[in-house]
Amino acid sequence: MVEVTDVVCSLCGCVCDDIVVEVEDNKVTKVKRGACSVGKSKLMGHNRIKSPAIRVNGELKDCSYDEAIKKAAEILAASRRPLLYGWSSTVCEADKVGVELAEELGAVIDNTASVCHGPSVLAIQDVGLPSCTLGEVKNRADVIIYWGANPAEAHANHMKRYSYVSKGFWTEEGKKAKKLVVVDVRATKTSKMADVFLQIEQGKDYLVFSALRAILYGHADVVPDEVGGVSKKDLLETAEMMKGAKFGATFFGMGVTHTGARQNNIVNAIQMTRAAHTHTKFTITPMRGHYNVAGINQVCTWETGFPFAVDLTRGYAWYNPGELSATDLLIRQECDAALIIASDPGAHFPGESIKHLAKIPVIQIDPFPNPTTEFADVVFPAAVSGVEAEGNVYRMDNIPIRLRKLIDSEYPEDEAILKRILDEVRAIKEKEGN
């Protein structure tokens, strides 16, 4: 038995890196410390896709990697509008090959941000993002707002490691000396911990943000008695609490990105932060979901100039979420082939979009079988990043951390599979004289 320390979790955007596990006979046998139940489950492992396979007459038939590579490359090289989607639950090294493959194919490349924090990215492109690393929140923040986020369920270590419950340099007393504000439609595990819980009407976030902004800028007089189910009195008290902070930190989740005004909710959340910043230090950070969704946004941006929903048809990047994001392409039935890696549109896309995916050739690269496997035509099992493969990832605050390899795998890494597909695509194009 070997104890491995400083293990990095490859599940959610918290990317906790102080986990201790035991490894025996090339297996993770125990997660001793550091991980939440979700992360622990990831580290301990699940049923795997056992072999590469190609669908023949409706059934997946096992085959060699060589055969699957050849088939995948043929599908992609013949495609007039391929979609390469996913990229969030793998490492940046693989993402780079993905961008190169997309460029070679004249494909659309999109990542899971488009159904997660894509609206946040659009908002940042509108007004920017006054933010900070999570350690700044840990050491300084005395007022913490979770808006449309439920970290107690979705990011179980977030409050303990980084925010409300953590203890830092100027926050030695921990939560005793902090205020927690939760804004949500439902009462949640997180809202039960709050000093202030604003239970707002579903879909009315935008109005509440604007009201708070007007108050923070000194125009409480125009704000009506009630906004989005919240009384003016509560809004005024919340604004006072924000103004009185030494260091305020807002975190927001999919309660805001998925609702009503979507990207404009986030614009407004950021505008509220800027308004609060005229009184005191205030920051805002999206609660990114997958452990490396921030990373594919980074890689895609430094390579193409744009973070997601990028069309490389003409050899240069045309960026436009809402036109080129995966769900849009699929509901419009635009693409004629898809490569899905490290994600599961079968589970997370609207049914209307899945219908088109089920009709076109789909290549899947993933360690685990999932709903997408049910209609994939070529399937590649891959090593699990963070357990069987190392590589770079970006935490929700864009801090880069290197995943560790804990055990050997019989399966190749995502990067290696993608490189082989890319080589094969190039060989086909060479043969065709392109």
Next chain:
Amino acid sequence: MFVCTRYKWIKMGTKVNLISGRTTVQGRNLDSKLSEEYFDEVARCDLNKADLEKLGVAADESVKVNTSYGEVIVKAKEDGGTPEGIAFMPMGPWANAVVSGDTHGAGMPVYKGIDAEIEKTGEKVLHVKELMQTYMG
């Protein structure tokens, strides 16, 4: 401490405002979506006690969730945190069966805030593989 609870969005009868979102157990099974635990956690719809009573549904009985974009059968669950008139489904294939793919030029479907109707049903909840089969052909 103050808590705002004056909740105004209460619809009549079986009409609800449907939202979907993450849960711990759903997250724990992200890499094992074919498992029973995932099925039990995700193929469900949380409603307030009052709404359940209106529907005449007990916990763990099947309900049909209907929107303009589709319908799906899931198990009903009681959740005190969910206000009257709101239905919560964990994110996953069942919730998505009734979500629109239209992003209104934003790239993001509206996963929360969908007008839905809920009714009691005797039909069985489809397993994930069966649910995926409905998208084929």
Next chain:
Amino acid sequence: MQTIKLKLKSEVTSGVAKIPVEVDSLTPDKLFGKTEAEIKAVTVWWGNKEENTGDLFDVSVDGTAGSADEVKIVLDGDLSRVKRIGDGMTAGEIEANGDVDMHCGAMMNGGKITVKGNADCWAGREMHGGDLVIDGDAAANLCAMYRGETTGMTGGKVTVGGNADECVGQYMGGGEIVIKGNARMLAGLNMHGGKIVIEGDAVMPGADMTSGEITVKGTVRDMMPSFKLEGTESIDGAEYKKYSGDLAMTAKKAKGTLYVK
């Protein structure tokens, strides 16, 4: 006067995948002076391959033109996957018989486009001049900006016969938009010039506006809580409340005007 008829061949949109054709190369400016054979040889993007216009469209040319102003392009067939119609045009006329895909009239500087159907997202995006008439509905981001830009439409006139989806005229700096039907949420978002008239209903109009004018003749749902009531005014015989805003942008910037019944 010259009429160039382009009818999209049915096989282009009859496959399992409906791959868009991008026709930014087919504007009166760019086709002026070309023979039928030359027009057929102009390339358009269909997915990741460039194709000859003649391979995707039935092409016919009638009459002659002394300038691009005298060129009229008539588009027929299933145009629901034809993107960037009239992109950047400065003169002449385009008539599209049916629903058109995204970016119709984007970056338009002059001339006229008539859509005899619905227009998908970003019609009139960053339009600077000319006339865009959409008989049916307009999808989201009508006359809005490109991602990251802080100026959308700056000139010209857009008329929508039906309804319009979210974010009509976002970051609008000039020009005029008339929506005969309803507008979904956030019409005139971040507007800093120009004029929007919504004859039907609107949701949260005028958010973050700093200048310009919006008139909603129907009902407003979810009025922004950060506007100041300035009084009432009569427009075309009807009484309107006049608001200034958006104070969420600070008083210094809140120079927009919103008329609501």
Next chain:
Amino acid sequence: MAEVLIKNGVVYDPLNGVKGEKKDICIRDGKVVESVTNPKVIDAEGRVVMPGGVDIHSHIAGGKVNSGRLFRPEDGRKGLEAKTKVCRMQSGYSVPNTFAIGYRYAKMGYTFVMEAAMPPLAARHTHEELVDIPILDNAALPLLDNNWMTMEYVNGGDMDLLAAYVAWIMKATKGFGVKIVNPGGTEMWGWGKNCSLNDTVPTFDVTPAEIIKGLAEANEKLEMPHSIHVHTNMLGHPGNFEITKETYDLVKGVNTVKDRQVMHTTHTQFHSYGGTNWGDFESKADAIAGYINQNDHATIDIGSVILGDTTTMTADGPMEYSLYQITGRKWTNHDVELETGSGITPFLYSGKSPVNTIQWAIGMELALLVEDPWKIALTTDHPNAGPFIGYPILISMLMSKKRREESSADMHKVIYDKALLPSIDREYDLNEIAIITRGMTAKALGLHEHGKGHLGVGADGDVAIYDMSPEETDAGKIQKAFLNTKYTIKDGQIVVKDGEVVATPDGKTYFVTPECDDKLTDEMMVKLKDKFDHYYTVTLNNYPVQDAYVPNPYEIKTQMRG
């Protein structure tokens, strides 16, 4: 390996005293040699030949650069170019993608670029992007001035321990030298405040002046190739020239065994401001240049303005906030725990604005008023005062008074009242241009000892051949020649020919590993470990940049002086 002979060129190699001589350059195995036997011959036909350009200060890689790209798709759409058989896709103007950075610099004849600010905690990010930039050799300067460790050692006067910490950061980040940005101010910005040179930073009880001096001493103890590299306090504030001069004075007494300055201060244009507010704002370039002329311990780069829209980005968080408050445009801020921060906001430099006009003049005034070109480098602080692609414009301005007069006529008339530029007659010659773009920069970085910035035997085979004769006086033609080389040769390989990129080899990353006494390191580690145990959110073991991030390393070892 292949040999190359560059014949008939007129060579400017200031580090070797070659000022426009007709001279052959021989390259074997990527290095300059005395002679070659069977070379590929490039006939330079009387054109100007220089060593590959060395940029001393540019923001090309890392978190804030990429945040700039991410939040400005409207800038991205400006520079779109399709992939070719050789080149990857390109995008962007003020914030180009990684590929475009490599190609565009190489086309201007540059072969080495220093990334001027690397937050240690996010060093992996900087390296990931550096690796992705084709052709260019590169290095990065870790930020060390607002680090709690630094401030605590400065406060305690423990200069040896400070040196041990600097050494550890250098190794942990694979960094090249000590970067200082608004010392103390960024920590204050953690609370939304700022500070000036002699203000005390609460909690840590140190002044920016003490931080600068302490780091200068630590830097020299470690015998680093480069001096401390300083962005002084109060950037961009009217009247800041006094603080700038005071900052220079701080390190006057610091000794170095190296043949270079003890302080390089950067983007000096932003620090040469007179007046008390934007109304009476005026140029104080003469005061700054006068100081530099009279002293030998400090060098500067100009940070000259290129008119047009750009993206400002710096670790100086409070400064970016001030700028955003002026413009109201989008603003991104990213404070980094225990270390540093950053801010980003777009900015338009307009010739119609009196303030921008004076700023535009100051950069060039500095270059023209500093008498010895070995003390000054050409930069735009890319992309802060303008994108690097504007260098050829600046070169043509420095070489032609006529061009400056023509351009001044288009600017706000304030240029004739509050700027000095119209009264300056000096014109740079090609030798001086070669100094401020390669000779001086390589020497100030200590890279001339490692084959950069010159063409002597043993130097790297990095050569730029410009499509102009040495007699050329037409500013337009000079600008055109410096934008697209006839040839750029990198390590003996032709990478640009006739203004087109023809090959894209990987660049090397230069970093310094200073060694110091184990006992000292052990003592420092006790304090450092406490920081990780209690305040950082990344563990000590996951902090250092792994070797995998630097696949083409060039390591420079130094030893701490006892």
